Structures are given as C-alpha cells and as structure tokens.
Amino acid sequence: MDTNAQLDLEAPLAIRDTSKRVPVEIAQEILRAIAAIEYGSVEVVVHEGKVMQIECREKIRLSQGGSVRKATKS
Numbered sequence: 185m186d187t188n189a190q191l192d193l194e195a196p197l198a199i200r201d202t203s204k205r206v207p208v209e210i211a212q213e214i215l216r217a218i219a220a221i222e223y224g225s226v227e228v229v230v231h232e233g234k235v236m237q238i239e240c241r242e243k244i245r246l247s248q249g250g251s252v253r254k255a256t257k258s
Contacts, residue, residue: 210235 214235217226223243229236
C-alpha cells in the first residue's frame with residue numbers, strides 16, 4: 185500500500201473541505217480501534233487540524249448474576 189496515500193473522508197456537501205485529508209494509516213487505526221471493541225467508545229483527538237491521539241474506552245457488560253460476559257482488554 186502507498187504510505188503517502190490520503191483518504192478523503194466523505195462529509196455532507198455543506199461542510200466538506202477538500203483541503204483536509206486524513207492519512208490512510210490514521211484512518212485504518214481508527215477503524216481498527218472501532219472493530220476491536222464490542223461496547224464502548226472511540227475518541228479521536230485533533231489538534232491544529234491533525235489527529236494527535238485515538239482513545240478507546242471499553243465497557244464491561246455484566247449478566248444479572250454478576251458474571252462477566254465480555255473480558256476487558258488491557
């Protein structure tokens with residue numbers, strides 16, 4: 185894969201800015217983070233128009249009896 189490739193993420197026409205592009209590697213990291221969790225959230229931190237970090241918060245779902253259904257990742 186071309187390491188200099190850019191991914192132009194689609195946005196509604198009213199707010200699309202074609203000058204801002206996300207590198208493919210960063211987009212792939214965001215997608216991997218989303219795919220890795222079953223319950224939780226992924227937060228993308230942007231500073232001066234650039235992705236600076238990706239934060240993942242995974243929730244632990246418990247059954248009625250208190251046993252863990254989904255193990256957490258460390």
